[in-house]
Amino acid sequence: MTATPGPSDPWAVLGRRPLLLSCLGASLLGLTGVLFHVSGASPSTATTFRCLYALPLIWLFARYERGRGGRWAGSRPVAWLAGALLAADLVLWQRSVQDVGAGLATVLGNTQLIFVVLVSALLLGERITPRVAVAIGAMMVGVVVISGVLEAEPYGAHPLRGAVYAVGAGALYASYILLLRRASGGAASVAPLLHATLGAAAAGALLGVVVGDLDLVPSWPAHGWLLLLAIVGQAVAWLLLTVPISRLPASATSIALTLQPVSGVLYGAVLLSERPSALQIAGVAIVLAGFVGALRGRAARPERRLGRRSRGRYARGHA
Numbered sequence: 001m002t003a004t005p006g007p008s009d010p011w012a013v014l015g016r017r018p019l020l021l022s023c024l025g026a027s028l029l030g031l032t033g034v035l036f037h038v039s040g041a042s043p044s045t046a047t048t049f050r051c052l053y054a055l056p057l058i059w060l061f062a063r064y065e066r067g068r069g070g071r072w073a074g075s076r077p078v079a080w081l082a083g084a085l086l087a088a089d090l091v092l093w094q095r096s097v098q099d100v101g102a103g104l105a106t107v108l109g110n111t112q113l114i115f116v117v118l119v120s121a122l123l124l125g126e127r128i129t130p131r132v133a134v135a136i137g138a139m140m141v142g143v144v145v146i147s148g149v150l151e152a153e154p155y156g157a158h159p160l161r162g163a164v165y166a167v168g169a170g171a172l173y174a175s176y177i178l179l180l181r182r183a184s185g186g187a188a189s190v191a192p193l194l195h196a197t198l199g200a201a202a203a204g205a206l207l208g209v210v211v212g213d214l215d216l217v218p219s220w221p222a223h224g225w226l227l228l229l230a231i232v233g234q235a236v237a238w239l240l241l242t243v244p245i246s247r248l249p250a251s252a253t254s255i256a257l258t259l260q261p262v263s264g265v266l267y268g269a270v271l272l273s274e275r276p277s278a279l280q281i282a283g284v285a286i287v288l289a290g291f292v293g294a295l296r297g298r299a300a301r302p303e304r305r306l307g308r309r310s311r312g313r314y315a316r317g318h319a
Contacts, residue, residue, distance in 0.1 A: 010068035011243045018244035022256040025240030030263030032233035033102030034271050036094050039225035043094035044208025045215045046226060047087050051201035053230035058197055061190040074183045079192040082179035083199025089172035091207055092165045100162030101274045104146055106264025107284050108166030110291050114139055115174035135293030138286055143167060145283030155276040197234060254292045261288060
Protein backbone atom coordinates (compact mmCIF):
# COMPACT_ATOMS: atom_id res chain seq x y z
CA MET A 1 0.00 0.00 0.00
CA THR A 2 1.80 3.12 -1.12
CA ALA A 3 0.14 6.20 0.32
CA THR A 4 -0.67 8.68 -2.44
CA PRO A 5 0.39 12.25 -1.61
CA GLY A 6 -2.05 15.12 -1.81
CA PRO A 7 -5.78 15.10 -1.06
CA SER A 8 -5.99 11.27 -1.30
CA ASP A 9 -3.25 10.75 1.29
CA PRO A 10 -4.82 8.38 3.88
CA TRP A 11 -2.79 10.00 6.67
CA ALA A 12 -3.39 13.62 5.72
CA VAL A 13 -5.15 14.12 9.05
CA LEU A 14 -1.81 13.58 10.82
CA GLY A 15 -0.29 16.44 8.86
CA ARG A 16 -2.50 19.11 10.39
CA ARG A 17 -0.37 19.54 13.51
CA PRO A 18 2.84 17.74 12.54
CA LEU A 19 5.14 19.21 15.21
CA LEU A 20 2.75 18.46 18.07
CA LEU A 21 2.07 14.90 16.89
CA SER A 22 5.70 14.08 16.10
CA CYS A 23 6.76 15.37 19.53
CA LEU A 24 4.08 13.20 21.12
CA GLY A 25 5.32 10.18 19.14
CA ALA A 26 8.93 10.86 20.15
CA SER A 27 8.03 11.20 23.81
CA LEU A 28 6.12 7.91 23.67
CA LEU A 29 9.17 6.20 22.19
CA GLY A 30 11.19 7.53 25.11
CA LEU A 31 8.95 5.50 27.40
CA THR A 32 9.71 2.10 25.84
CA GLY A 33 12.84 1.43 27.89
CA VAL A 34 10.90 1.98 31.10
CA LEU A 35 8.08 -0.32 29.98
CA PHE A 36 10.54 -3.08 29.11
CA HIS A 37 12.29 -2.68 32.47
CA VAL A 38 9.12 -2.90 34.56
CA SER A 39 7.87 -5.91 32.59
CA GLY A 40 10.76 -7.99 33.90
CA ALA A 41 10.70 -10.05 30.70
CA SER A 42 13.80 -11.33 28.97
CA PRO A 43 14.91 -9.41 25.85
CA SER A 44 13.81 -12.19 23.48
CA THR A 45 10.46 -12.61 25.21
CA ALA A 46 9.82 -8.86 25.21
CA THR A 47 10.77 -8.57 21.54
CA THR A 48 8.53 -11.45 20.48
CA PHE A 49 5.43 -10.33 22.36
CA ARG A 50 6.00 -6.63 21.71
CA CYS A 51 5.67 -7.42 18.02
CA LEU A 52 2.90 -10.03 18.34
CA TYR A 53 0.72 -7.77 20.47
CA ALA A 54 1.24 -4.87 18.06
CA LEU A 55 0.19 -6.80 14.95
CA PRO A 56 -3.63 -6.44 15.33
CA LEU A 57 -3.39 -2.66 15.76
CA ILE A 58 -0.95 -2.24 12.87
CA TRP A 59 -3.23 -4.44 10.75
CA LEU A 60 -6.12 -2.07 11.52
CA PHE A 61 -3.93 0.88 10.48
CA ALA A 62 -3.12 -0.94 7.23
CA ARG A 63 -6.81 -1.67 6.58
CA TYR A 64 -7.65 1.99 7.16
CA GLU A 65 -4.90 3.02 4.75
CA ARG A 66 -6.03 0.56 2.06
CA GLY A 67 -9.66 1.61 2.42
CA ARG A 68 -8.66 5.18 1.58
CA GLY A 69 -6.79 4.45 -1.58
CA GLY A 70 -3.43 3.28 -0.31
CA ARG A 71 -1.58 0.79 -2.48
CA TRP A 72 1.67 -0.94 -1.58
CA ALA A 73 3.97 -1.96 -4.40
CA GLY A 74 6.91 -2.91 -2.19
CA SER A 75 8.56 -6.22 -1.37
CA ARG A 76 7.32 -8.50 1.40
CA PRO A 77 10.60 -10.48 1.62
CA VAL A 78 12.56 -7.25 2.08
CA ALA A 79 10.12 -6.17 4.80
CA TRP A 80 10.50 -9.54 6.53
CA LEU A 81 14.28 -9.22 6.38
CA ALA A 82 14.00 -5.73 7.85
CA GLY A 83 11.91 -7.23 10.63
CA ALA A 84 14.56 -9.82 11.40
CA LEU A 85 17.10 -7.01 11.81
CA LEU A 86 14.64 -5.15 14.02
CA ALA A 87 14.33 -8.20 16.28
CA ALA A 88 18.11 -8.42 16.68
CA ASP A 89 18.21 -4.67 17.33
CA LEU A 90 15.54 -4.85 20.02
CA VAL A 91 17.20 -7.79 21.77
CA LEU A 92 20.56 -5.96 21.91
CA TRP A 93 18.99 -2.67 22.93
CA GLN A 94 16.98 -4.27 25.72
CA ARG A 95 20.13 -5.92 27.01
CA SER A 96 21.62 -2.44 27.04
CA VAL A 97 18.67 -1.28 29.17
CA GLN A 98 19.50 -4.03 31.65
CA ASP A 99 23.16 -3.00 31.78
CA VAL A 100 23.13 0.79 31.71
CA GLY A 101 19.54 1.77 32.49
CA ALA A 102 16.53 2.78 30.40
CA GLY A 103 17.47 6.46 30.10
CA LEU A 104 21.08 6.09 29.00
CA ALA A 105 20.25 3.17 26.71
CA THR A 106 17.65 5.34 24.96
CA VAL A 107 20.26 8.04 24.35
CA LEU A 108 22.86 5.53 23.17
CA GLY A 109 20.35 3.97 20.77
CA ASN A 110 20.35 7.18 18.75
CA THR A 111 23.83 6.32 17.51
CA GLN A 112 21.90 4.69 14.66
CA LEU A 113 22.26 8.03 12.90
CA ILE A 114 26.03 7.47 12.65
CA PHE A 115 25.49 4.25 10.73
CA VAL A 116 22.77 5.76 8.54
CA VAL A 117 25.18 8.52 7.49
CA LEU A 118 28.00 6.04 6.80
CA VAL A 119 25.79 3.64 4.82
CA SER A 120 24.28 6.53 2.86
CA ALA A 121 27.78 7.68 1.95
CA LEU A 122 28.90 4.21 0.89
CA LEU A 123 25.79 3.04 -0.95
CA LEU A 124 23.97 6.21 -2.00
CA GLY A 125 26.95 8.42 -2.73
CA GLU A 126 26.03 11.08 -0.17
CA ARG A 127 28.92 13.35 0.78
CA ILE A 128 29.72 13.62 4.47
CA THR A 129 30.12 17.34 5.10
CA PRO A 130 32.63 18.65 7.67
CA ARG A 131 29.73 19.66 9.91
CA VAL A 132 28.25 16.17 9.87
CA ALA A 133 31.69 14.61 10.42
CA VAL A 134 32.24 16.77 13.51
CA ALA A 135 28.76 15.89 14.80
CA ILE A 136 29.44 12.16 14.36
CA GLY A 137 32.75 12.54 16.16
CA ALA A 138 30.97 14.28 19.04
CA MET A 139 28.46 11.44 19.28
CA MET A 140 31.26 8.88 19.46
CA VAL A 141 32.95 10.86 22.24
CA GLY A 142 29.65 11.01 24.10
CA VAL A 143 29.26 7.23 23.85
CA VAL A 144 32.70 6.74 25.42
CA VAL A 145 31.82 9.11 28.26
CA ILE A 146 28.48 7.40 28.93
CA SER A 147 30.16 3.97 28.91
CA GLY A 148 31.85 4.85 32.20
CA VAL A 149 35.41 4.05 31.17
CA LEU A 150 36.54 7.52 32.30
CA GLU A 151 35.36 7.20 35.91
CA ALA A 152 35.60 4.81 38.83
CA GLU A 153 31.91 4.39 39.70
CA PRO A 154 29.60 5.11 36.76
CA TYR A 155 25.88 4.39 36.89
CA GLY A 156 24.71 0.99 35.63
CA ALA A 157 25.30 -2.67 36.34
CA HIS A 158 27.65 -3.01 33.34
CA PRO A 159 27.81 0.41 31.62
CA LEU A 160 30.61 -0.45 29.19
CA ARG A 161 28.89 -3.61 28.02
CA GLY A 162 25.60 -1.71 27.85
CA ALA A 163 27.19 0.92 25.63
CA VAL A 164 28.58 -1.77 23.32
CA TYR A 165 25.15 -3.42 23.10
CA ALA A 166 23.50 -0.08 22.37
CA VAL A 167 25.93 0.85 19.60
CA GLY A 168 25.46 -2.60 18.07
CA ALA A 169 21.71 -2.07 18.28
CA GLY A 170 22.17 1.29 16.55
CA ALA A 171 23.92 -0.40 13.63
CA LEU A 172 21.13 -2.97 13.33
CA TYR A 173 18.43 -0.31 13.57
CA ALA A 174 20.07 1.73 10.82
CA SER A 175 20.01 -1.35 8.61
CA TYR A 176 16.38 -1.93 9.53
CA ILE A 177 15.16 1.54 8.57
CA LEU A 178 17.13 1.51 5.33
CA LEU A 179 15.61 -1.85 4.36
CA LEU A 180 12.15 -0.75 5.48
CA ARG A 181 12.46 2.31 3.26
CA ARG A 182 13.41 0.06 0.35
CA ALA A 183 10.45 -2.21 1.08
CA SER A 184 8.04 0.71 1.22
CA GLY A 185 9.17 2.37 -2.00
CA GLY A 186 9.86 5.63 -0.19
CA ALA A 187 6.23 6.31 0.82
CA ALA A 188 4.92 6.73 4.37
CA SER A 189 2.90 3.51 4.35
CA VAL A 190 1.94 1.21 7.21
CA ALA A 191 1.85 -1.97 5.10
CA PRO A 192 5.62 -2.65 5.13
CA LEU A 193 5.66 -2.04 8.90
CA LEU A 194 3.01 -4.74 9.27
CA HIS A 195 5.16 -7.31 7.47
CA ALA A 196 8.34 -6.13 9.20
CA THR A 197 6.65 -6.52 12.59
CA LEU A 198 5.54 -10.03 11.65
CA GLY A 199 9.13 -10.86 10.64
CA ALA A 200 10.43 -9.37 13.89
CA ALA A 201 8.07 -11.49 15.98
CA ALA A 202 9.25 -14.67 14.24
CA ALA A 203 12.92 -13.70 14.43
CA GLY A 204 12.59 -12.69 18.09
CA ALA A 205 11.16 -16.11 18.95
CA LEU A 206 13.93 -17.84 17.01
CA LEU A 207 16.60 -15.78 18.79
CA GLY A 208 14.98 -16.65 22.11
CA VAL A 209 15.12 -20.36 21.31
CA VAL A 210 18.79 -20.10 20.33
CA VAL A 211 19.75 -18.04 23.38
CA GLY A 212 17.47 -20.01 25.69
CA ASP A 213 15.62 -17.11 27.34
CA LEU A 214 12.27 -17.26 25.53
CA ASP A 215 9.22 -17.62 27.79
CA LEU A 216 6.01 -18.28 25.82
CA VAL A 217 3.75 -18.56 28.87
CA PRO A 218 2.02 -15.20 29.47
CA SER A 219 2.00 -14.00 33.06
CA TRP A 220 0.54 -10.98 34.81
CA PRO A 221 1.51 -8.16 35.19
CA ALA A 222 4.52 -8.71 32.89
CA HIS A 223 2.39 -9.16 29.78
CA GLY A 224 0.25 -6.19 30.66
CA TRP A 225 3.39 -4.06 30.42
CA LEU A 226 4.40 -5.82 27.20
CA LEU A 227 0.96 -5.14 25.72
CA LEU A 228 1.36 -1.45 26.60
CA LEU A 229 4.87 -1.53 25.13
CA ALA A 230 3.49 -2.96 21.89
CA ILE A 231 0.76 -0.34 21.59
CA VAL A 232 3.01 2.56 22.55
CA GLY A 233 6.33 1.66 20.96
CA GLN A 234 5.55 -0.56 18.00
CA ALA A 235 2.32 0.96 16.68
CA VAL A 236 1.10 4.34 17.90
CA ALA A 237 4.48 6.04 18.36
CA TRP A 238 5.64 4.87 14.92
CA LEU A 239 2.57 6.35 13.27
CA LEU A 240 2.66 9.62 15.21
CA LEU A 241 6.36 10.17 14.58
CA THR A 242 6.96 8.87 11.06
CA VAL A 243 4.03 10.37 9.16
CA PRO A 244 3.95 13.92 10.63
CA ILE A 245 7.73 14.31 10.63
CA SER A 246 7.84 14.03 6.83
CA ARG A 247 5.94 17.32 6.74
CA LEU A 248 8.26 19.27 9.05
CA PRO A 249 11.16 21.60 8.22
CA ALA A 250 14.64 20.55 9.32
CA SER A 251 14.71 22.68 12.48
CA ALA A 252 11.42 21.25 13.74
CA THR A 253 12.56 17.74 12.86
CA SER A 254 15.58 18.16 15.14
CA ILE A 255 13.33 19.30 17.98
CA ALA A 256 10.98 16.36 17.62
CA LEU A 257 13.65 13.68 17.31
CA THR A 258 15.74 15.03 20.18
CA LEU A 259 12.72 14.81 22.45
CA GLN A 260 12.86 11.01 22.37
CA PRO A 261 16.26 10.52 24.10
CA VAL A 262 15.65 13.49 26.41
CA SER A 263 12.29 12.08 27.51
CA GLY A 264 13.92 8.66 27.94
CA VAL A 265 16.40 10.09 30.45
CA LEU A 266 13.63 11.96 32.27
CA TYR A 267 11.35 8.91 32.42
CA GLY A 268 14.21 6.80 33.74
CA ALA A 269 14.98 9.36 36.46
CA VAL A 270 11.36 9.94 37.52
CA LEU A 271 9.84 6.48 37.12
CA LEU A 272 12.82 4.21 37.82
CA SER A 273 14.93 6.49 40.05
CA GLU A 274 17.89 6.16 37.70
CA ARG A 275 20.74 8.47 38.66
CA PRO A 276 23.53 8.61 36.05
CA SER A 277 26.76 10.24 37.17
CA ALA A 278 27.54 13.85 36.35
CA LEU A 279 30.07 12.71 33.75
CA GLN A 280 27.52 10.40 32.11
CA ILE A 281 25.01 13.27 31.96
CA ALA A 282 27.71 15.30 30.23
CA GLY A 283 28.06 12.41 27.78
CA VAL A 284 24.31 12.54 27.17
CA ALA A 285 24.59 16.24 26.32
CA ILE A 286 27.47 15.54 23.92
CA VAL A 287 25.56 12.77 22.14
CA LEU A 288 22.45 14.94 21.81
CA ALA A 289 24.45 17.89 20.51
CA GLY A 290 26.07 15.64 17.91
CA PHE A 291 22.71 14.11 17.02
CA VAL A 292 21.13 17.51 16.37
CA GLY A 293 24.20 18.71 14.48
CA ALA A 294 24.19 15.66 12.23
CA LEU A 295 20.46 15.99 11.53
CA ARG A 296 20.76 19.65 10.60
CA GLY A 297 23.90 19.09 8.59
CA ARG A 298 22.19 16.44 6.45
CA ALA A 299 18.94 18.38 6.06
CA ALA A 300 20.80 21.53 4.98
CA ARG A 301 21.98 19.96 1.71
CA PRO A 302 19.42 20.74 -1.01
CA GLU A 303 21.30 18.64 -3.51
CA ARG A 304 21.05 15.45 -1.47
CA ARG A 305 19.25 12.49 -2.99
CA LEU A 306 16.80 12.07 -0.14
CA GLY A 307 13.74 14.28 -0.14
CA ARG A 308 11.81 15.58 2.85
CA ARG A 309 9.60 12.49 3.02
CA SER A 310 12.63 10.22 3.12
CA ARG A 311 14.23 12.22 5.93
CA GLY A 312 11.64 11.10 8.45
CA ARG A 313 12.24 7.45 7.65
CA TYR A 314 16.01 7.82 7.82
CA ALA A 315 16.11 9.72 11.08
CA ARG A 316 13.48 8.14 13.29
CA GLY A 317 14.27 7.76 16.93
CA HIS A 318 15.29 4.40 18.28
CA ALA A 319 13.19 1.96 20.29
